[in-house]
Amino acid sequence: MDYINxxxxxxxxxxxxxxxxxxxxxLHSLILDAMEEKYPEAEGEYTxxxxxxxxxEYDSPAKMAAQYTSPHQYxxxxxxxxxxxxxxxxxxxxxxxxxxxxxxxxMQPLPGGxxxxxxxxxxxxxxxxxxxxxxxxxxxxxxxxxxxxxPDHVKISLQDEEWxxxxxxxxxxxxxxxxxxxxxxxxxxxxxxxxxxxxxxxxGFFSYLxxxxxxxxxxxxxxxxxxxxxxxxxxxVYWIVQAVLNLVLMGTRKWNRVLRTLDLxxxxxxxxxxxxxxxxxxxxxxxxxVNLSGETLNAFTLxxxxxxxMWEIGLVFILLAAIFGAVKRLFxxxxxxxxxxxxxxxxxx
Amino acid sequence: MNEKTTAITQNLVSELRRGxxxxxxxxxxxxxxxxxxxxxxxxxxxIDIDQGTLYPLLRRLxxxxxLDSDWSVEENRPRRYYKLNETGVTVLEELTAAWKxxxxxxxxxxxxxx
Numbered sequence: 001m002d003y004i005n006x007x008x009x010x011x012x013x014x015x016x017x018x019x020x021x022x023x024x025x026x027l028h029s030l031i032l033d034a035m036e037e038k039y040p041e042a043e044g045e046y047t048x049x050x051x052x053x054x055x056x057e058y059d060s061p062a063k064m065a066a067q068y069t070s071p072h073q074y075x076x077x078x079x080x081x082x083x084x085x086x087x088x089x090x091x092x093x094x095x096x097x098x099x100x101x102x103x104x105x106x107m108q109p110l111p112g113g114x115x116x117x118x119x120x121x122x123x124x125x126x127x128x129x130x131x132x133x134x135x136x137x138x139x140x141x142x143x144x145x146x147x148x149x150x151p152d153h154v155k156i157s158l159q160d161e162e163w164x165x166x167x168x169x170x171x172x173x174x175x176x177x178x179x180x181x182x183x184x185x186x187x188x189x190x191x192x193x194x195x196x197x198x199x200x201x202x203x204g205f206f207s208y209l210x211x212x213x214x215x216x217x218x219x220x221x222x223x224x225x226x227x228x229x230x231x232x233x234x235x236x237v238y239w240i241v242q243a244v245l246n247l248v249l250m251g252t253r254k255w256n257r258v259l260r261t262l263d264l265x266x267x268x269x270x271x272x273x274x275x276x277x278x279x280x281x282x283x284x285x286x287x288x289x290v291n292l293s294g295e296t297l298n299a300f301t302l303x304x305x306x307x308x309x310m311w312e313i314g315l316v317f318i319l320l321a322a323i324f325g326a327v328k329r330l331f332x333x334x335x336x337x338x339x340x341x342x343x344x345x346x347x348x349x
Numbered sequence: 350m351n352e353k354t355t356a357i358t359q360n361l362v363s364e365l366r367r368g369x370x371x372x373x374x375x376x377x378x379x380x381x382x383x384x385x386x387x388x389x390x391x392x393x394x395x396i397d398i399d400q401g402t403l404y405p406l407l408r409r410l411x412x413x414x415x416l417d418s419d420w421s422v423e424e425n426r427p428r429r430y431y432k433l434n435e436t437g438v439t440v441l442e443e444l445t446a447a448w449k450x451x452x453x454x455x456x457x458x459x460x461x462x463x
Contacts, residue, residue, distance in 0.1 A: 023408070026384065026429045030404060033385035059401035067405035 003051040004031050006168035007061060014065035014078045017331045023068055031058075052165045060163035076143045080150075084143045091135045099127050122299075122306050129310060177253060182246040189243045193236065200228055204287065205300045220300055221287030222307075230280060234273050241266045260333045267326040274319045284308045370398060372448055374406060375433060375441045378416060383428040407431050415440055 005028070012024040031054070035042070039050050058064065062078040069077075076084045196203065204222035245262055252259070277283065284304050286297070373396045377387055384404050391398055410416045415437035418429050433441060 025427055027404065029426050029428055030384045030400065032426065033383075034400075037385075037389075057400075059399070064401050064405075067401055068408060 001048060002170055003048065003055055003165055003168055004028065004035070004046075006170040007031070007055050007058070007165065009170060010061035010168055011064045011068075014062060015068055017328075019068065027064075031055075055165035055168075061168075062163075074147065075140065077147050080143055080147055084139065087139050087143070088136055091139055092132050095131045095135050096128055099131060122302050126306055126309070129313075133313075177249045177255065179250055179253070182250050185246045186243050189239045189246075193239055196228075196232060197236065201287070205303070207296050207300075220297075222284055222300075222304055224281070224283055224285035226281050227283040231273070231276065231283065234269070234276070238266060238269050238273060241269070255332075257333060260329060264326060264329040264333060267322065267329050271319065271322045271326060274315060274322055278315050278319065282308060284311065366396075369448075370396075370402065370406065371410070372441075372444050373398075374403070374410070375415065375437060375444065378431055378433045378437070379441075381430045381432045383430050387431070410437070 008024045008028045008031070011027060012020045015023055034057075035046055035050070035054055036044075038054055039046060042050060059067070062082070066078045074081075200223070201221050202219060205220045206217050207220075241262070245259065245266065248259065249255070255263075284307055286301055286304055373391060373394075374387070377390050377394075382390065384400075384407060387407075388398060388400065388403055391403075407416065407418075411418050411431065415433065416431045417434045418431045421428055421430055
């Protein structure tokens with residue numbers, strides 16, 4: 001395995017985008033210089049053991065990356081981030097468990113016996129969503145404060161002094177694409193397009209009904225007509241462009257500037273769609289239900305209320321992620337292949 | 350000296366050395382150097398500096414406006430060369446003067462204790 005490249009990548013991944021490629025190239029060159037001096041007999045062909053032995057003399061990727069960045073660049077820096085991730089998982093897990101236990105303990109049976117499982121489940125989801133968000137925010141604030149007040153020698157990281165170069169992994173070339181992921185993308189987009197455009201009434205809740213006159217599944221549409229008139233056309237465009245992009249990438253197997261520009265334009269369209277969702281009318285609305293009992297309809301209404309609230313909160317995160325994704329795509333467009341540029345300039349000299 | 354004292358001394362010596370790193374690095378950059386050649390040059394002079402400290406330090410000094418850098422391709426390997434610019438030369442001169450003054454003052458203090 002190319003441990004040297006893996007090390008360089010792992011350092012670069014922790015650096016700001018504008019610094020990344022430059023530092024990766026310099027670091028790669030410097031490590032090769034050190035390898036040449038240490039193992040001159042290898043003539044550039046280094047074994048895994050040789051690479052691992054040399055890399056052990058270097059700081060862990062997190063520590064190396066931290067040296068390149070100013071201390072307050074991050075909300076939670078590379079030294080504390082691994083511990084932060086574990087803290088978020090641990091707190092979220094504990095909250096989930098305690099919420100589950102609390103709901104089981106406080107369950108009230110229905111007057112006629114039994115439990116209203118749907119109502120309990122939806123109430124549980126509501127509680128979990130709110131408490132996990134609060135926990136995440138609290139843990140982030142605590143670690144952001146620690147990042148700024150803790151002296152460097154106290155900052156604990158699980159990737160600290162005893163790091164093992166054997167645990168490094170090498171990411172595939174940034175420009176190459178994953179055909180399987182692209183195929184899955186096209187399949188899911190096609191399924192989504194067909195479902196929403198040709199079976200709009202099938203987007204909703206289903207209940208199995210068994211009466212004297214009728215046995216079978218009954219569906220209740222959950223999307224409001226305004227979704228199909230105001231939002232679906234743009235979603236269709238977004239999905240079709242994405243599918244075409246995936247198909248072209250399956251052919252080229254590599255990104256280029258034109259495809260990245262198209263990808264960026266589609267990402268911007270995605271942002272427009274999310275903003276429209278945020279400013280537009282509600283998209284969830286229980287349609288006409290035939291043959292369903294009042295109890296079932298109430299349960300569906302409850303779930304839809306929860307979904308609507310989660311959707312409203314979720315849109316904020318989707319928008320942030322979409323903006324971040326668009327900015328990242330923008331940087332990638334201008335991320336000129338530095339090594340070739342330097343070789344070109346060297347030839348000019 | 351017992352183990353604890355040795356450890357404390359080593360820590361304090363490291364702190365002393367850390368304080369001289371910038372001056373040591375700047376002093377070797379009147380001539381163009383790339384990271385690894387600079388490390389070797391300093392090691393030959395008895396200044397052992399960690400790669401994780403030296404390479405980011407060069408970037409920081411450049412960001413502070415003391416060094417200029419340029420990429421060069423040798424034997425198909427790109428290398429980033431650093432050199433003191435005008436500001437760096439001035440800063441080095443001032444740092445050198447400050448260092449000599451400090452050494453003289455500390456020497457006097459140490460002589461007095463004796």
